[in-house]
Amino acid sequence: MTRLMHVKQGPYAPPVPVRELTAVSADGARLHVEVHGAEGSPTVVLAHGWTCSTAYWAAQIRDLAVDHRVIAYDQRGHGRSPASAACTTDALADDLEAVLAATLAPGEKAVLAGHSMGGMTLMAASARAGFREHAAAVLLCSTGSSRLVAEALVVPGRPGRARTWLTRKILGSRAPLGPVTPIARRILKYATMGPGSAPAMVEACARIVHACPTRVRYAWSHVLDSLDLDHGVRELTVPTAVVVGTADRMTPPVHARALAAALPDCVGVTELTGVGHMAPVEAPDAVTARIRALAAAYVRVEPDGLWDELEEAGA
Numbered sequence: 001m002t003r004l005m006h007v008k009q010g011p012y013a014p015p016v017p018v019r020e021l022t023a024v025s026a027d028g029a030r031l032h033v034e035v036h037g038a039e040g041s042p043t044v045v046l047a048h049g050w051t052c053s054t055a056y057w058a059a060q061i062r063d064l065a066v067d068h069r070v071i072a073y074d075q076r077g078h079g080r081s082p083a084s085a086a087c088t089t090d091a092l093a094d095d096l097e098a099v100l101a102a103t104l105a106p107g108e109k110a111v112l113a114g115h116s117m118g119g120m121t122l123m124a125a126s127a128r129a130g131f132r133e134h135a136a137a138v139l140l141c142s143t144g145s146s147r148l149v150a151e152a153l154v155v156p157g158r159p160g161r162a163r164t165w166l167t168r169k170i171l172g173s174r175a176p177l178g179p180v181t182p183i184a185r186r187i188l189k190y191a192t193m194g195p196g197s198a199p200a201m202v203e204a205c206a207r208i209v210h211a212c213p214t215r216v217r218y219a220w221s222h223v224l225d226s227l228d229l230d231h232g233v234r235e236l237t238v239p240t241a242v243v244v245g246t247a248d249r250m251t252p253p254v255h256a257r258a259l260a261a262a263l264p265d266c267v268g269v270t271e272l273t274g275v276g277h278m279a280p281v282e283a284p285d286a287v288t289a290r291i292r293a294l295a296a297a298y299v300r301v302e303p304d305g306l307w308d309e310l311e312e313a314g315a
Contacts, residue, residue, distance in 0.1 A: 005180075005211040006055035012204035012281065014055045015062050015106065023073065023102040025084075026094040032080035033073040033099055037065035042111070042299040043104065044291055045134075046072040047096065049116025049142070049213035050220050053079030053080040056115070058204075059284035060291065068295060071110075073099045075117065079215035087219040089124040089229060097130035109136035110244075111294045115280055116251065117224065119143030123232035137298040138240040139291055142248055142279050144255030145262075153249040154191050172221040176214045180206045194247040194276035201281050218259050233262045239298055241267050243289055245275030267294075 007013050013201060024030055034054050044064055048056045054072040064070050076095055077083035084091070096112075100154035104110060112135050114122040119140040125131040144151070150159070155167045177184065180203070189195075213231045240263050244256035253271055260269045270290060272283045280287045 005059040006053070006058075007200075007204050007207055008018045010200055010202065010204075011062070011284070012058045014058045015065065021102060023095075025076070025091070025098040027084065027086050027091065029076045029084040029086070029091070029095065029097055030082055031073050031076065031099060033071065033103060035103060036061050036070040036072070036126065037068050037070060040301060040303055041067055041069045042295040043069045043071065043108065044111045044113060044295060045100065046070065047112070047114040047118030047121045048072070048075060048078070049114075050224060051078070051209045051217050052115075053208055054203075054209070055079070058287050059111075059112075059278060060280055063284070064291065065289045068292075071099065073101045075121070077219070078212060081229075083213065083216055083219075086225050089120065089223065089227070092117070092121040093125035093128055093131075096125045097128055100130050100134045101143050104134050106133070108134060109174065109299055110134055111137050111291055111299060113139035113141065113291050114143065115141045116143050116277065119206075119221065120145070120224075120227065120229055123229040123236060126232045126235040126237075135238045137238055137294040138236060139287075139294060140240060140256075140259060141243045141244065141270050141287060142251050144251045145233050145259060146227055148227055148251065148255075149225050151252060151254055153252050168225060172218065172225060174214060176216050177210045177212075177217075180208050180210050184290075190249075192244060192250060192277045194274045194282055196274050197276065197278075197282050200277070205278050205281055230262065233259060233289050234264065238265045239265050239267045239294070241294060242269045243246065243272065243279055243287060243290055244269070245272045245277065247274050248277045248279075250277040 020036045023035045046057045074081035150164050242256045244253050260266045275282045
């Protein structure tokens with residue numbers, strides 16, 4: 001299980017949840033889940049990316065929980081969710097379905113937002129019954145469906161076999177990240193964040209990423225290396241918005257444009273100027289605003305008992 005090293009103060013310090021629970025996935029994997037905000041509000045479900053945790057969504061949770069019900073969970077092996085032998089896209093989809101079943105009422109709709117591997121989780125689950133029961137709309141943030149290593153810009157130079165080989169070696173390294181040092185911050189900022197990222201943003205991301213166990217980071221790097229979820233994009237039939245930073249080296253804008261072209265119901269692509277891969281931390285207001293807009297447009301909250309009255313009336 002990951003050590004919790006997130007920042008303790010400031011806008012990126014995780015808020016205290018209203019309640020915590022454990023969702024159990026299809027293979028028995030146990031997932032740490034947090035619920036924020038008030039019952040009876042529009043619901044948003046947040047899925048974080050590779051090497052992150054629920055702490056990554058601190059800014060979105062703090063803002064949205066004022067008038068939304070916000071559910072965030074730790075992907076298996078991350079945060080407070082124990083590691084599991086199964087590291088596959090099917091396992092990601094199983095986990096999401098387990099979280100939805102544990103936190104949403106039958107038929108309840110929510111906006112599902114995923115960053116990086118969290119977005120890939122939504123694509124992997126797009127044809128699942130649990131996903132289709134609960135997804136009102138989707139936000140895909142800083143993510144892609146295939147060719148992640150070949151398109152990554154972490155290693156400068158022309159595209160080709162040499163750059164892909166070196167990128168694979170770097171992203172799939174078994175070397176421990178070690179403590180958060182000035183050099184570690186500079187490396188993380190170069191690889192994952194825009195050049196204008198403030199020190200507090202870099203610190204928040206570094207604390208979270210460096211807390212991820214080496215074996216978990218390594219295991220999931222192989223899943224991302226061979227990722228092919230193009231079929232999942234085509235199954236993502238709910239209204240879907242796409243967000244990407246123009247300075248994203250991990251999943252550059254070419255992925256966002258490909259997603260927009262393949263999605264059955266794309267409701268817009270937002271390119272954030274100068275922002276890197278960590279868009280929810282680097283541009284929290286912009287990402288939160290997009291989630292809010294999706295919830296306002298596609299999530300309907302009914303007073304208690306009204307659904308029964310509507311069904312009886314044949315609505």
